[in-house]
Amino acid sequence: MKQIGINRIVKRSIEPDRLVWVILGAIIIFSTFASEFFISSRNLKNVFLVQPIGLGLASLGQAFVVISGGIDLSAGAAISFMSCLAAGVMKSYPSISPVLIVLLFILMGAGVGAVNGFIVVKLRVTPIMATLATMNILNGLTLFYTKRTIGGIPRAFRFLSDGRILGIPFPIIWFLAVLILCYLILNKNRLGKYIYSVGSDAEVSALSGINVPQIRFIAFVIGGVLVGLAAAFLTARLGGGGPRIGSFYEITVISAIVIGGVSLAGGIGSLLCALGGVLILTVFANIMDLTDLNPYTQVVFQGLLLIAAVGFYSRRRIVQ
Amino acid sequence: MPPRDKYILEFRGITKEFPGVKALDNISMSFRYGEVHALCGENGAGKSTLMKILSGVYQPTAGELFYKSKKKVFKNPHQAQLDGISIIFQEFSLIRNFDVVDNVFLHREPSNKLGHVNRNEARRLTEGLLKELDIELDVNARVGDLTVVQQQIVEILKALSVDASILIMDEPSASLTDKEIRKLFDIIRMLKAKGVTVIYISHMLEEIFEICDRVTVIKDGQYIGTKDTSDIDKDGLIRMMVGRDIENYFPSLPGKQEKVILQAKHVSRGNKLKDINFELFEGEVLGIAGMAGSGRTTLAQCLLGIEEIDSGEIIINDEEQHITSISQAMDCGMGYLPADRKNLGILGPMTVKENMTLANLNAYLAWGFLKKHEEIKDAGSQVRLLNTKTPSIEHSICNLSGGNQQKVIISRWLLKKPDIYIFAEPTRGIDVGAKAEIYKIIRDVANEGNAVVLISSELPEIIGMSDRIMVMNEGAIAGFIDQHVSLATEEVILSMAVGHEYVL
Numbered sequence: 118m119k120q121i122g123i124n125r126i127v128k129r130s131i132e133p134d135r136l137v138w139v140i141l142g143a144i145i146i147f148s149t150f151a152s153e154f155f156i157s158s159r160n161l162k163n164v165f166l167v168q169p170i171g172l173g174l175a176s177l178g179q180a181f182v183v184i185s186g187g188i189d190l191s192a193g194a195a196i197s198f199m200s201c202l203a204a205g206v207m208k209s210y211p212s213i214s215p216v217l218i219v220l221l222f223i224l225m226g227a228g229v230g231a232v233n234g235f236i237v238v239k240l241r242v243t244p245i246m247a248t249l250a251t252m253n254i255l256n257g258l259t260l261f262y263t264k265r266t267i268g269g270i271p272r273a274f275r276f277l278s279d280g281r282i283l284g285i286p287f288p289i290i291w292f293l294a295v296l297i298l299c300y301l302i303l304n305k306n307r308l309g310k311y312i313y314s315v316g317s318d319a320e321v322s323a324l325s326g327i328n329v330p331q332i333r334f335i336a337f338v339i340g341g342v343l344v345g346l347a348a349a350f351l352t353a354r355l356g357g358g359g360p361r362i363g364s365f366y367e368i369t370v371i372s373a374i375v376i377g378g379v380s381l382a383g384g385i386g387s388l389l390c391a392l393g394g395v396l397i398l399t400v401f402a403n404i405m406d407l408t409d410l411n412p413y414t415q416v417v418f419q420g421l422l423l424i425a426a427v428g429f430y431s432r433r434r435i436v437q
Numbered sequence: 438m439p440p441r442d443k444y445i446l447e448f449r450g451i452t453k454e455f456p457g458v459k460a461l462d463n464i465s466m467s468f469r470y471g472e473v474h475a476l477c478g479e480n481g482a483g484k485s486t487l488m489k490i491l492s493g494v495y496q497p498t499a500g501e502l503f504y505k506s507k508k509k510v511f512k513n514p515h516q517a518q519l520d521g522i523s524i525i526f527q528e529f530s531l532i533r534n535f536d537v538v539d540n541v542f543l544h545r546e547p548s549n550k551l552g553h554v555n556r557n558e559a560r561r562l563t564e565g566l567l568k569e570l571d572i573e574l575d576v577n578a579r580v581g582d583l584t585v586v587q588q589q590i591v592e593i594l595k596a597l598s599v600d601a602s603i604l605i606m607d608e609p610s611a612s613l614t615d616k617e618i619r620k621l622f623d624i625i626r627m628l629k630a631k632g633v634t635v636i637y638i639s640h641m642l643e644e645i646f647e648i649c650d651r652v653t654v655i656k657d658g659q660y661i662g663t664k665d666t667s668d669i670d671k672d673g674l675i676r677m678m679v680g681r682d683i684e685n686y687f688p689s690l691p692g693k694q695e696k697v698i699l700q701a702k703h704v705s706r707g708n709k710l711k712d713i714n715f716e717l718f719e720g721e722v723l724g725i726a727g728m729a730g731s732g733r734t735t736l737a738q739c740l741l742g743i744e745e746i747d748s749g750e751i752i753i754n755d756e757e758q759h760i761t762s763i764s765q766a767m768d769c770g771m772g773y774l775p776a777d778r779k780n781l782g783i784l785g786p787m788t789v790k791e792n793m794t795l796a797n798l799n800a801y802l803a804w805g806f807l808k809k810h811e812e813i814k815d816a817g818s819q820v821r822l823l824n825t826k827t828p829s830i831e832h833s834i835c836n837l838s839g840g841n842q843q844k845v846i847i848s849r850w851l852l853k854k855p856d857i858y859i860f861a862e863p864t865r866g867i868d869v870g871a872k873a874e875i876y877k878i879i880r881d882v883a884n885e886g887n888a889v890v891l892i893s894s895e896l897p898e899i900i901g902m903s904d905r906i907m908v909m910n911e912g913a914i915a916g917f918i919d920q921h922v923s924l925a926t927e928e929v930i931l932s933m934a935v936g937h938e939y940v941l
Contacts, residue, residue: 305553306551306552306553307546310539310546310554311544313532313534314532314535314544317532317535318533322532323514324494325515325543326516327515327543384534
């Protein structure tokens with residue numbers, strides 16, 4: 118059967134890897150018409166270069182975990198926890214090098230990931246229950262430690278979110294560096310192949326000689342490190358350690374990567390598409406803000422968007 | 438004792454115990470360099486367990502394994518693979534989301550010290566292997582999109598890419614067409630010429646005699662014997678496997694019944710079914726033969742309401758029925774034994790009892806509560822009736838062998854008591870002994886006055902079981918053979934199935 122041009126374009130644009138960008142484009146076009154403020158350079162910078170960084174980092178982390186067949190509900194709680202702990206350290210040692218603080222975030226993230234991984238792999242608790250438990254534990258520990266925002270962050274540390282190099286916002290630079298590294302690991306490295314493989318079919322992977330528990334554990338640790346970096350960025354941006362800075366972050370992050378086409382069943386999805394999902398959510402939230410939509414209505418719309426995305430992707434799988 | 442270096446592999450006193458079961462009992466046997474060695478035995482005899490020990494999935498409870506004259510213990514499949522032992526599992530061990538290249542080199546990706554994968558190298562090697570085997574296959578295709586035989590080729594590529602010295606094939610032909618089996622045999626001969634030892638597990642005796650040099654029989658976890666295939670014939674091999682002669686392999690045909698229970702009139706569906714007309718009588722077995730794609734399966738699915746017919750009528754007990762769902766088909770008195778037992782038949786983790794009473798649960802409910810005693814009583818009597826081998830009715834069905842799983846599924850329908858049984862490939866992948874038992878059950882079902890539709894790719898089965906045979910070709914009925922008038926032969930059926938006139 119011969120297809121005319123427009124049909125082919127439609128067909129191609131609903132291929133999973135493209136769909137996310139098509140939807141994003143549609144929302145951007147809609148937004149430019151819906152509000153004159155949307156295309157102001159200040160707003161564009163905010164929507165594309167500032168807001169997506171924290172969400173983006175946490176989403177990359179979640180993508181690693183979900184593609185390996187797990188899920189991390191503790192991401193938001195971990196962000197609050199790390200933010201407060203690091204802010205406490207900075208308050209006590211105001212002259213501490215920001216590099217050390219970033220290192221601290223990375224280590225804390227890896228630690229939380231390792232704990233999650235240990236519970237899942239060694240204690241054989243399902244990822245959803247294991248991370249639900251660590252979420253509660255981390256939330257409790259954070260509120261035990263502080264109930265209000267810890268200020269007094271050294272100026273040098275805030276360079277992480279507010280700095281510029283040659284006029285380019287610094288967060289974009291290091292975010293891209295992290296993204297490239299993640300891409301190389303997941304798409305070009307053996308480790309990435311095993312993460313996909315374990316997420317697709319753990320039994321088959323084990324038969325091929327892959328150390329399945331080890332890969333699951335590593336995915337949680339990588340995910341944790343990225344959550345740690347997200348916490349570092351958010352802490353710098355807030356200028357303090359917030360005990361609720363990461364509240365509900367895991368829900369937003371999981372929504373974003375699912376909208377980006379990452380399958381919660383594991384084994385399917387790409388980092389770039391996951392970031393596409395992040396951008397869809399931030400642009401969506403931005404245009405609803407700009408048009409003064411009631412915040413509660415906004416949440417309802419986000420829920421609907423999520424259902425539409427999941428519904429579409431599950432249909433796609435049936436068709437395949 | 439023969440010089441040890443003659444053999445590539447020796448088992449000495451291999452024993453494997455699972456909780457409550459001795460799966461292998463003191464097995465000693467050996468394999469030569471470059472031979473094709475068949476491993477035979479009824480389902481549950483221990484063939485697969487033995488091969489899993491060889492490939493490192495299991496470790497033996499007792500006994501030793503000598504490989505290339507060295508004592509070895511393979512702790513995991515990866516270790517065995519590195520030593521040149523590859524296994525192609527009955528259920529394929531492929532990642533469906535990955536393409537061919539990624540599957541072939543899974544866990545052995547050509548990569549540098551940092552683990553950066555050199556995909557071009559992997560692709561080049563894969564294409565080289567394909568060329569060596571003279572097979573065309575898109576190496577970038579997603580494995581989940583490939584046909585079964587193509588997936589099998591990927592498995593073979595995977596095995597060859599490690600320079601396997603021993604290649605284990607567990608029921609490789611179970612889901613292949615004749616032409617594909619020929620191709621598989623060509624590949625096996627090529628491997629043999631290269632000095633690879635192939636261990637071939639199969640129930641298909643013809644295949645064993647065609648491709649294998651030697652055959653070893655295992656029964657109930659014990660070694661029975663090894664023979665050159667030139668020194669033994671089919672009957673002898675069956676005797677070794679069953680430990681007894683199977684007489685009356687197929688039960689004899691009874692007198693013909695005359696009451697029509699189901700009638701199809703001008704049934705059509707797209708280009709898959711064209712103007713199908715037939716009658717199904719009470720008490721008969723109607724065999725449906727035909728090549729893959731001839732419309733046999735589509736016809737069954739239309740009868741069952743899984744697919745809808747475009748035109749025509751289906752009349753059951755003198756009433757026209759528009760069946761659009763399986764549950765409606767069940768209400769019309771139909772029971773269905775699907776060909777894909779693993780995916781469509783059994784409910785893996787549930788017990789034998791639950792698997793049996795599932796289709797007829799309403800009969801065991803009183804005020805919404807399950808009448809446990811009746812359930813247990815009926816399940817128990819079914820196990821005895823069909824001679825199902827299970828430790829208890831509370832055992833998970835997934836731990837049973839294929840033949841016994843099939844018996845449980847048959848029990849499910851016997852309890853439901855439909856009037857029309859549709860059996861699709863009822864003995865696929867089932868050992869000889871259980872086959873004979875299942876044939877007897879099918880015949881008993883018909884003798885009790887029920888109608889049976891038997892869809893099978895095995896012509897001896899169709900000929901041995903059917904009162905009448907309906908042969909299909911390209912979605913249409915090519916003809917009927919009434920075996921009460923004259924007995925069919927494989928030749929006649931085949932020539933009808935491929936659309937050639939056959940003159941008697």
